[in-house]
Amino acid sequence: MxxxxxxxxxxxxxxxxxxxxxxxxxxxxxxxxxxxxxxxxxxxxxxxxxxxxxxxxxxxxxxxxxxxxxxxxxxxxxxxxxxxxxxxxxxxxxxxxxxxxxxxxxxxxxxxxxxxxxxxxxxxxxxxxxxxxxxxxxxxxxxxxxxxxxxxxxxxxxxxxxxxxxxxxxxxxxxxxxxxxxxxxxxxxxxxxxxxxxxxxxxxxxxxxxxxxxxxxxxxxxxxxxxDNLFFEIGAHVNRMAAKLVVAFSQLGYSFLTKSSTNQIFPILPIQVIQELQAKYDFYVWQKIDDQQAAIRLVTSWTTQEAVVDQFINDLNQANEQALVHVTVASK
Amino acid sequence: MxxxxxxxxxxxxxxxxxxxxxxxxxxxxxxxxxxxxxxxxxxxxxxxxxxxxxxxxxxxxxxxxxxxxxxxxxxxxxxxxxxxxxxxxxxxxxxxxxxxxxxxxxxxxxxxxxxxxxxxxxxxxxxxxxxxxxxxxxxxxxxxxxxxxxxxxxxxxxxxxxxxxxxxxxxxxxxxxxxxxxxxxxxxxxxxxxxxxxxxxxxxxxxxxxxxxxxxxxxxxxxxxxxDNLFFEIGAHVNRMAAKLVVAFSQLGYSFLTKSSTNQIFPILPIQVIQELQAKYDFYVWQKIDDQQAAIRLVTSWTTQEAVVDQFINDLNQANEQALVHVTVASK
Amino acid sequence: MxxxxxxxxxxxxxxxxxxxxxxxxxxxxxxxxxxxxxxxxxxxxxxxxxxxxxxxxxxxxxxxxxxxxxxxxxxxxxxxxxxxxxxxxxxxxxxxxxxxxxxxxxxxxxxxxxxxxxxxxxxxxxxxxxxxxxxxxxxxxxxxxxxxxxxxxxxxxxxxxxxxxxxxxxxxxxxxxxxxxxxxxxxxxxxxxxxxxxxxxxxxxxxxxxxxxxxxxxxxxxxxxxxDNLFFEIGAHVNRMAAKLVVAFSQLGYSFLTKSSTNQIFPILPIQVIQELQAKYDFYVWQKIDDQQAAIRLVTSWTTQEAVVDQFINDLNQANEQALVHVTVASK
Amino acid sequence: MxxxxxxxxxxxxxxxxxxxxxxxxxxxxxxxxxxxxxxxxxxxxxxxxxxxxxxxxxxxxxxxxxxxxxxxxxxxxxxxxxxxxxxxxxxxxxxxxxxxxxxxxxxxxxxxxxxxxxxxxxxxxxxxxxxxxxxxxxxxxxxxxxxxxxxxxxxxxxxxxxxxxxxxxxxxxxxxxxxxxxxxxxxxxxxxxxxxxxxxxxxxxxxxxxxxxxxxxxxxxxxxxxxDNLFFEIGAHVNRMAAKLVVAFSQLGYSFLTKSSTNQIFPILPIQVIQELQAKYDFYVWQKIDDQQAAIRLVTSWTTQEAVVDQFINDLNQANEQALVHVTVASK
Structure with missing residues (x-):
């Protein structure tokens, strides 16, 4: 030796x-x-x-x-x-x-x-x-x-x-x-x-x-x-987590800056919703759309747990509802 | 969370x-x-x-x-x-x-x-x-x-x-x-x-x-x-291992390309000794000195075990003796 | 010395x-x-x-x-x-x-x-x-x-x-x-x-x-x-020569890619007029506008003689007339 | 036209x-x-x-x-x-x-x-x-x-x-x-x-x-x-002018930093001679040899007139004589 x-x-x-x-x-x-x-x-x-x-x-x-x-x-x-x-x-x-x-x-x-x-x-x-x-x-x-x-x-x-x-x-x-x-x-x-x-x-x-x-x-x-196929498992996982988010944003009627099937998505949200989410999550505001909306960037990774995605969607739904209330109140 | x-x-x-x-x-x-x-x-x-x-x-x-x-x-x-x-x-x-x-x-x-x-x-x-x-x-x-x-x-x-x-x-x-x-x-x-x-x-x-x-x-x-002083312990260890080698080479009468107290040493050895050692160890022949001698580079690291250094010194002593025999035979 | x-x-x-x-x-x-x-x-x-x-x-x-x-x-x-x-x-x-x-x-x-x-x-x-x-x-x-x-x-x-x-x-x-x-x-x-x-x-x-x-x-x-003011004389000359060309193009109803008062002008001409002029002059077709027109670049210099500018304007007028004939014929 | x-x-x-x-x-x-x-x-x-x-x-x-x-x-x-x-x-x-x-x-x-x-x-x-x-x-x-x-x-x-x-x-x-x-x-x-x-x-x-x-x-x-062979005439001229200088320096017993047959020569001169020449000519002291001597660089060009080279050689001879006197006096 x-x-x-x-x-x-x-x-x-x-x-x-x-x-x-x-x-x-x-x-x-x-x-x-x-x-x-x-x-x-x-x-x-x-x-x-x-x-x-x-x-x-x-x-x-x-x-x-x-x-x-x-x-x-x-x-x-x-x-x-x-x-x-x-x-x-x-x-x-x-x-x-x-x-x-x-x-x-x-x-x-x-x-x-x-x-x-x-x-x-x-x-x-x-x-x-x-x-x-x-x-x-x-x-x-x-x-x-x-x-x-x-x-x-x-x-x-x-x-x-x-x-x-x-x-x-x-x-x-x-x-x-x-x-x-x-x-x-x-x-x-x-x-x-x-x-x-x-x-x-x-x-x-x-x-x-x-x-x-x-x-x-x-x-x-x-x-x-x-x-053991790890590379592809990671790819599939990140895409699936992002797809869940895409569905959630779409169901609320939000559109996207680009059509993405990958792990980076760019939903366009009202500023108020963005601010609500920023209180709990740290993400990147990608591009201002107009005075009321901006596109944000969300990225899923191999450590993104489904439970966290679900929680995020819950928080999104709440922020969306509050924004609607806000809009209703504001428009009165 | x-x-x-x-x-x-x-x-x-x-x-x-x-x-x-x-x-x-x-x-x-x-x-x-x-x-x-x-x-x-x-x-x-x-x-x-x-x-x-x-x-x-x-x-x-x-x-x-x-x-x-x-x-x-x-x-x-x-x-x-x-x-x-x-x-x-x-x-x-x-x-x-x-x-x-x-x-x-x-x-x-x-x-x-x-x-x-x-x-x-x-x-x-x-x-x-x-x-x-x-x-x-x-x-x-x-x-x-x-x-x-x-x-x-x-x-x-x-x-x-x-x-x-x-x-x-x-x-x-x-x-x-x-x-x-x-x-x-x-x-x-x-x-x-x-x-x-x-x-x-x-x-x-x-x-x-x-x-x-x-x-x-x-x-x-x-x-x-x-x-926990790890950096200095590593420095002290590599220097101590190199110093043991320096002593061994010196006791055999070999000189060095440079005077080193650090973990890189450059002993000047007969080609025959170098070849003997190369059969068991993989090191760098740094510089040709003349037709019969060259300086080699030995580097100790944090994983260099003292037992291995001792073994190397043993092998060196043997290679040195054989070289002497060789010289004696050759000069007859 | x-x-x-x-x-x-x-x-x-x-x-x-x-x-x-x-x-x-x-x-x-x-x-x-x-x-x-x-x-x-x-x-x-x-x-x-x-x-x-x-x-x-x-x-x-x-x-x-x-x-x-x-x-x-x-x-x-x-x-x-x-x-x-x-x-x-x-x-x-x-x-x-x-x-x-x-x-x-x-x-x-x-x-x-x-x-x-x-x-x-x-x-x-x-x-x-x-x-x-x-x-x-x-x-x-x-x-x-x-x-x-x-x-x-x-x-x-x-x-x-x-x-x-x-x-x-x-x-x-x-x-x-x-x-x-x-x-x-x-x-x-x-x-x-x-x-x-x-x-x-x-x-x-x-x-x-x-x-x-x-x-x-x-x-x-x-x-x-x-x-002796040479720099400004040259600047004034090249601008004056270019301005004469601008007037000539404008009188024929041609527009320009950019509004220039300097020695580079970019009139937009019918392809046929460009081809006529290219037979006698060597200039740069700067940018295609559509299938029938392109902007050319004309540059005046300190050696541009007024007589040559006048000759160019004559040639332009002729090329323009021929193009009109051509258009008339083509539209019959 | x-x-x-x-x-x-x-x-x-x-x-x-x-x-x-x-x-x-x-x-x-x-x-x-x-x-x-x-x-x-x-x-x-x-x-x-x-x-x-x-x-x-x-x-x-x-x-x-x-x-x-x-x-x-x-x-x-x-x-x-x-x-x-x-x-x-x-x-x-x-x-x-x-x-x-x-x-x-x-x-x-x-x-x-x-x-x-x-x-x-x-x-x-x-x-x-x-x-x-x-x-x-x-x-x-x-x-x-x-x-x-x-x-x-x-x-x-x-x-x-x-x-x-x-x-x-x-x-x-x-x-x-x-x-x-x-x-x-x-x-x-x-x-x-x-x-x-x-x-x-x-x-x-x-x-x-x-x-x-x-x-x-x-x-x-x-x-x-x-x-009309101008390039080679210039080359021959600059080399000939430099060669005249080489002969002059050699006759005075001076040596050169390098052996040159081209239009750049590097005579080694006593500092005193250099200083004498510097009073009338502007050249480059290329390299210090010791406390008493330095090599200078002389370059001949296509406009170097033979009369000027001759004058330089005269001035060199004078500077050399004065330096000898100086040495004699100094050694007394």
Missing amino acids: VDSNLVQQSGYGDDEYSQQAVELIRQQTNNPSASIYFVSGGTQANLAVISSVLRPYESVISAATGHILIHETGAIEATGHKIEAVQSADGKLRPADILTILEKFEAVHMTMPRLVYISNPTEIGTHYVREELIALARCCREHGLFLFMDGARLASGLCASDITFPDLADYTDVFYIGGTKSGALLGEAIVINNPALQPNFAYTLKQRGALLAKGRLLGIQFKALFT | VDSNLVQQSGYGDDEYSQQAVELIRQQTNNPSASIYFVSGGTQANLAVISSVLRPYESVISAATGHILIHETGAIEATGHKIEAVQSADGKLRPADILTILEKFEAVHMTMPRLVYISNPTEIGTHYVREELIALARCCREHGLFLFMDGARLASGLCASDITFPDLADYTDVFYIGGTKSGALLGEAIVINNPALQPNFAYTLKQRGALLAKGRLLGIQFKALFT | VDSNLVQQSGYGDDEYSQQAVELIRQQTNNPSASIYFVSGGTQANLAVISSVLRPYESVISAATGHILIHETGAIEATGHKIEAVQSADGKLRPADILTILEKFEAVHMTMPRLVYISNPTEIGTHYVREELIALARCCREHGLFLFMDGARLASGLCASDITFPDLADYTDVFYIGGTKSGALLGEAIVINNPALQPNFAYTLKQRGALLAKGRLLGIQFKALFT | VDSNLVQQSGYGDDEYSQQAVELIRQQTNNPSASIYFVSGGTQANLAVISSVLRPYESVISAATGHILIHETGAIEATGHKIEAVQSADGKLRPADILTILEKFEAVHMTMPRLVYISNPTEIGTHYVREELIALARCCREHGLFLFMDGARLASGLCASDITFPDLADYTDVFYIGGTKSGALLGEAIVINNPALQPNFAYTLKQRGALLAKGRLLGIQFKALFT
Whole structure:
């Protein structure tokens, strides 16, 4: 028996747990030649992938709601790259959006679009279906663009649609599987399908400070998620809890900012109802609609218990009734 | 009771564990106004601190053996900054080294040195003593330079010298405490002492992908390290194990590449002895000395058991005897 | 007499011509403490100023039509900075636009807006008047933002409005005077009014490759432009030539994409008229309006002769008549 | 006749003069498929070429005296790339230097060397001969490295050696021809020989602010330099003037810091002689040798008149005599 501590440990992702997690993901995606790396967060995954794929004069196309455009403190631009934003009401990109960007391109004086970034589910709760993914992938390949899927909430996204892991291997060049938002302590698994994008990716990770010395910590998370179907159970659970909330809001006649079957929902509520709920719950007011209403964001997670959802619905019903009383009184 | 999962969690380092760890470190350093952030690794800590402190035309001074110059895949340059290397036999910087760099400076045509980076212990096992730290700090302040200490192995460094945590608060502008190499699963604690360097550091972390969504994972590590003196116990243990090895090598007449009282030692051994040991142990051959000898690197850790060290010494003694026989035979 | 060629020449902008040009511009702007630097082009001026002013996590606000967003191949992002785009029909920014950006700001997760970039005239021919400039400057100061004016076509802009050079000193933190588009062989003069932004700017220029060894070449251009009122004569000429064209288009009943009093005009013409004109003139079709019409861009310059403008108007009238015939025939 | 000013001019290097200059350089180098671009200065040329060739995790090898390491204010690092410095007494790189760097390379944890940067002549006046260039080129090709020659002073370098322009096409992947230091007002001609490095280089130039709107200014310079042998006449002249100085210093028994046959020489003189000469000439004291001597740098240019060189030599002889008197007196 040799003590592993007098010696150089096998670090930086070459440990046994990480290797097992890699094999499990290769099996899930039915892609034995995928390159797989674990990093500690979503912004890190995005900046590593994008800066690794693009040459300095190339840009990435994203919906205007894309996480890389809104909530990453300019992380992509900090690696030197421009993001071309596309307005999209539901946060999804379609071939027509890509073509619009390509048509306005002028050689030399503009950055060359090279990568299409999509989030699935999107930042506003919508998700792609298989047909949409295939159409987008075809458009990308026709025009020499790479397709990258940010899967920070992929468990919820896959459980809400007909897209499978092997589809992701077939139709994206690279994607990542969110662990942090699927019950893991931390970690995102970057899966590089396109062999042209595989070489030297570890250098990018190291240079960006994304290579953990004790990579086994990340490997353990993903080994657990892909053992005994845990990943999909979590996805199903969060979607089911969100769906209960959707039904409750709908029954009270409330509408939504976007149509979501995933674990993020955006009901539009009267300010008074929002204030009532805020007294007991801490959530994010996403967008003001008018003087009387706003859309809030609710997110369910793997630890969301059904009893708590039921309690929330009770509280919602009460807040709604009080608001009605208030409206009645006010209108007298 | 409100379920924390229907709501926005307090993430990104604002959790209870992280706050407790911050307070423990503030107490240790006797600096209640220190800004403290936890990140997942050393390269990340280095690139975040350096790119946060410097303006684009400013550079950092480092010993030529500095981790940022050798083993971080150009992470600092990737943030746009030049490192001015100083040759130093023992890996330490002294005021004279700083002055040499400053004297050769030419305005406009050269980057302006602004930050001095030191590792304590150094990458080659040496460490600073209090007097050296004070002299360096004074030199930096006189010349408008900031002083940054990379403490990836700080537990070992502090236990080997008369420098205390309050000294680090007094004499460095910023330093970090290595968790990864001190028994933590991951994590480095960046301590910003100089108030001028504190504002907006969290933006840098977020932009570099260094802000963990579930920051409590890091907080828990440091809370444990600074409870019940664990950090110092680990430092004392690794140094004691390394010291036993130093004695053993010395008794056999071997010399060392550098004089180390920390947990990294660099004995110079005959190739044959190295090969014997490699059959049972996996370590790093650091530097070829000549055709017959090389320096190896041995590192002790918090899990290094004394029995294993003793076994290693036994194996070393045997390998040494065989080598002597070999030499005798060869010389006949 | 000592030969200047056996010796180190005074280069990099310290030559006599450059110094004289600096003094002339200080007099024009009535700001004796302005820092003034000459660079060879507009993209260079923009990237040097913006990357010099901003910290890595800070961003610049620009109208969506801004040159830095459209025609600089991601030069600003290549220095690591995000540009916040504001939709603006006439290409100008107003205080309300700034406030919209500031309101959506979320600390740490978004870049911090710090600099407002405006072009005067804008890329679509409109220009600011004094009152607008003052309002924008006040808004910027109230919110801790710097104001930067891209004056690539400033000669035309100043001659079209009531803004004076001393106004630019009073109300912008930094601006540049376009030489390239005002008759100079090359060169833009960057004028830094805000003392806080003056230190070390030459380092940025050198690092970005923008410091010409023989800077006198640039100094000579600006000395000429600011001697004998040449700069304003050129501005008045280009505006007058453009105004003649505007009258001609208007008399034929054509409308314009934007209301311009500067040297860039954007008449909306039938495709057939455009094609007729393209047979003799080489201009840019700026934007498709519908299946039958498009906006073209016409730019007058210091070498545009009135006789040529008259000839163009003749040709336009003929093309217009033929198009009318064509329409009449087609509608039969 | 159509006025070129009502229309979009053919700018950005597509003008007639630039095209003619390109053809002249293609003929000189006997490489009709070379891609050739004109930029305004050497730092700009270096940063554009290097950042265009390298991926983010790749580095460039340079002699420690290389201009990119010493006098470009970190311009290369500002594009994100590390420079691997090699100590070299004469400022030249040889295959053994390259191998030393490659041998110490450790995958993932170090940047991957990919480009070798040499200056010819070097910054300390030495130059390469054909055999050396071929050996270096072979070494680079064997190890998958590109070879880039900084030819800021190439006129002097080619006139001092047996290397021809066609050799540069055969043995470098990219090089540039210095115009600024060869009599041009400004300008360096970047010649990309390796077809793999040619695509999209104009995007890099535009993004770095290096694409002049009125590119003809640069084209005119190079058209003149490569018409009627002017480039070589200038090279021969500056070398001849420098050689006269070398003879004069040698006859007085002075030695040199480096052995130079080009237009930069580094004689080592007594401090007193330096001070005498400084009273009449303005030159650069390059390096202190000891308390009594220093090396100075003298540079001849295309405008250096022989009469002035003769006068300098006279003044030198006088200063030398006085110093001897001084020494005699002092030693009494």
